[in-house]
Amino acid sequence: MSGRSTRWLIEIALLLTALGLGGLAFGPVGEATADVLYFGSWCAAMLLIFSLGLRLPLHPRGPLARLLAPGLIATAFGLVLFGNVALYRHDAHFDATVTGRYTPPPELEKVARQLRGDVVLTYFYNSKDENADAAKQVLAVAARRYPHLRVRSLDLDTEFTAARDYGVKLYNTVVVEAQGRRTQVENTVDLRQMAYAIERALQQRMQTVCFMTGHGEHYTPGHVHYAHREILGGEQQSGSGLLEAPAEGLDRLKLAIETVGYSDRAINATTLPAIPQDCAIVADFGAVNAYTPADVSALKGYLLRGGHLLLAYDPRFSVSPELASLLDEVGLRAGHGVVVDPTNHYGTDQEQVAVPYYPPHPITEQIALTVFPEARPIRLQRAVGGIKVAELIATSKDSYVRPVLAAAGSDPTLPSLASGGGVGRGPLTPQLIAAAVQGTWPGGGQAPFRLILVGNASFASNAFFPYASNGDLAVSMVRWLAADTTPQLKPETYSLPEIRLTHRQMQVTFLTVEVLLPLSVALIGVAVWWRRR
Amino acid sequence: MRRFAALLLREERAIFTSSIAYVVVAVFLVIMGYTFTLTLFLSHSPTLVHLFFQIYVLFLLTVPIITMRLVAEERRLRTLELLFTAPVSEVSVIFAKYLASLSLVLVMLALSGAYAITLGILGQPDWGPIWSGYLGLFLLGAALVAIGLMTSSLVSNQIIAALLSLSLFLLLWIIDHFGWLLPDPFDALVVNLSLLVHFTPFATGSIFLSDAGFFISVALLGLFLSVRALGRR
Structure with a gap:
């Protein structure tokens, strides 16, 4: 076969490849595969055009011969430009790093x-x-x-x-x-x-967490003010955020849930006929004053409609009979007293209960240690048909409950802090401090509801939010209530293991790549020159 | 094909028996070795990203030296006419010169593979960005050699050919800085002429097929223009 025939065959093969891959790219394949096929088709087409271009006469004759050369050059540039624009519009990307560093989340x-x-x-x-x-x-x-x-x-x-x-x-x-x-x-x-x-700019995401107010909660609507922190040379810092907000506030929690795509606002259930429809989740952190019957009625109505409620109460919150009755309907009770754990606690304070392990539950499956300062016990009263109750967080078996001590001038029914109050302690047993409930409200629920009751609100406050996994737990609770199943990824901080060399290894490396390698090339060059000489 | 093989062998001999090739490669390895050891000893990180950018710069400086004499010298010595008394086409001549020059670039890349091997022996590098970096350097080298060959085909003085190539390379290196000053869509057009914009993703382990396409199309354009330039002798 002559060279000319071979070239024709190659060009026909290129044409068929370009058409074939191009056709496949527009077929029923995934976007990424289509882009790769398109690239193959593009390469074949460019080679074909190049080969055909080389067939053009190098020494044209005739009246238009003078115009042919600049015309060809302009056409060649135009084709390259057009080809690159076309390829850019069907681009494919591959992340070659082991950590997926260049892959957007x-x-x-x-x-x-x-x-x-x-x-x-x-x-x-x-x-x-x-x-x-x-x-x-x-x-x-x-x-x-x-x-x-x-x-x-x-x-x-x-x-x-x-x-x-x-x-x-x-x-x-x-x-x-x-x-x-x-x-x-x-x-x-x-x-x-x-x-x-x-x-948010496109107004596509409208899941709102409504924080209850009006009972002494520390929720502050609006923008969180925070400043950057200067980072020292070797310090690993992923967020570098420093909040300037009150210790008992919820600004860090607000910022964290905004990070994962929720908006938040305040509601006052006392003044509202019902919980607003736009509240995907209702949360009450750190109420101090007891709920009015109207509050409880609004919450019950919300749960009957399939609402998602997160209630976090410190020991000093007075549970009204209406609220106790509401919780009792799903088999829960907010107990009295403060949980003390002599085995697992933060620092030296036995009342700052630390929890390292959890019963299996989606909320806690990726949560490490959490800390609860002054938690109240949660009691599971009884099983209720159509409702699934899960123990979320419990203390060690050495825990007990002590009564809440009254500060001077406060509730006279509580043991006095000044007198020591004759403080007794309950039996040693694991104390439940959070439970999650889901199902249809007994006796007329219209849709499945979700409820989390936590015997502590301070764990999510600005002061304790950064402690261990407290922040993750609070966000995880919000996400579970919203049935948000998208994976919660941490920002990648993975880095390759460093190479630490001994002095000897450094010497060998330097001699090999900096001396021997160039020297050997130079010696070969000298040998070639010597032979030619 | 046999005639083309003979042409290629002639060009390979011309390159690998000239002292320029060995000087270029030896200097390249001294600079690269210094960068590699310095980066490794100071940063302790098992990566060649810094090295790839240094090779990128060195390619811009050395490829004009490799390609400057390819056609210009033959044109000056009038050996081209002698060459074309044999039954060879302009396309074959250009292709042979191109492949021979590219082989020298490949030798430089292959020798720089010693650094990757060293990293592999001493630590656990992420091989993905290393492979993609070498792929990017090969494609960059292919495009640069084609442009260098084109400028060598345009003039009969090899110094002018080298300076012309160098000027073009430097322009294509920094052109993205001008691009940002232009209005849409000219900004994107000019920015995408930049060699560095297309090379950076390869060096860091992020491969876009459009970047590969850019280098391939520039290489084909350079070869096409070289053939046309040689044809007007």
Whole structure:
């Protein structure tokens, strides 16, 4: 077979490959496979065009010969440009790292894939923060994969004008602009948080946690004020956030649930005829004053409709008879007293109960140690048909309950703190301090409800939220109530093991790669030169 | 095919018997070895990312030296006419010169593989970014050699050919900085002409097929223009 025939055969094969792979790419295959097939088709087409281009006469004759050369060059540039634009629009990405460092989290992928219009995300990153740099790189990958996601990463230390225009003062601030709306998240390296910011800008995510107020709770609506913290050289820091908020407040919890895509607001059940429809979850943390009958009635109505309720009460909260009756309907009782655990506690305070292990439950399956300062016991009264009750958190078998001591001038029925009060202690037994209930409300529930009762509210307060896994537990409770099953991923902080060399290893490495390798090439060169000479 | 093999052998001999190749490779290895040992001893991290960026810069500087004489020298010495008295086409000549130059780039990459092997012996590197980095360097080298060959085909002075190549490489290196100043959609167009924009993902272990396509298309364009330039002799 002559060379000319072989070339024709190759060109026909390239044509068939381009058409075949292109046809398959538009067939019923996944998006990623289609993009790879498209790339194969593109390569075959480019080689074919190249081969055909080489067939054009090198020495054209005729009246248009002078125009042919510039025309061909312009056409070649045009084809390359067109080809690259076409390939860019059907791009495929592969993350070659073992840690998946360049793979956007599923939350961001989902949001970016569903974009139908342009969303501009401006990230004012801290160039000295490794986590911010990693987030910036993943954003760049996401932007290339999803053209509607337009990402600008700006170094806050150098882009003063842009920062001033946006009113950005904190490192790692994300500004999302879409459809004339704007959301801003400060001090974040979490790509999921950025995804939720996009959803909020597009008003796609409307799950609201309603915090009850009016009973002395410390929920404060509005923006949390927090500042960045300077990071020392070797310190591993994933969030670098420092809250400036009252110790008993719920600002850290608010920030954490906003991070995973919830919004929050305050409600006062006493003044409302019913719990509002937009409340995906109702939470009451740290009530001090007893509920009115109207409060309990509103809560019961909410649970009858299939509501999701999280009640966290410290020992000093007075449980009204109406509330006790409500809890009793599902077999629960908020006990009296303070749990003391001489075996598992935080520091030297036996009343700061520490819980390292949990009965199996979706809420606690990924939770490590948690700490509950001054918890009250929860009692399981009885089994109720159609309702499943799960023990969530229990203390060690050496625990007991002591009565609540009254401070001077407070409830005269409680033992006095000053007098010692003749404080007795209950039997040593594991004390339940949280339980989860789900099912249909007995006697007329319209939809399945979920209820969590925790004998402590302080664990989620600003002061104790960062303790061990307290924050994770609070967020996990919210997610379980909302039936939120998306995986809760931690920001990747994995790094490859370092190489620590001995002095001898350093010497050998240096001699091999810096001396022997170049020297051997130079010697071969000298030998070749010597032979030719 | 036999004639093409003879041409290729001639070009390979010309490259690997010239002192330029050995000087270039030896200097390349000294600089790379220094960077590798310094990075490893100071950062203790089993990665070649810094090295890949250094090789990228060195390719921009050394490829013009490798390619400058390919056609320009033959044109100056008038050996091209002699060559074309044999039954060989312009396409074969260009392809042979291209593959021979690319083989020198491959030798440089293969020798730099010693650093990856060293990392493998001393620690547990993430091999994904190492493979993708080498793939990116190969594609970059293929594109640069084609551009260098094109400039060598355009002029008859090898110094001018080298300077022309170097200027083009530097322009394509920094062009993305100008791109950000332009309005949409010209910004994206100009930014995507940048060699560094397309190389960076490879070096860090994030492979976009469009980046591979960019280097392939630039290499094909360079070869096509080289053939056309040689044809106007």
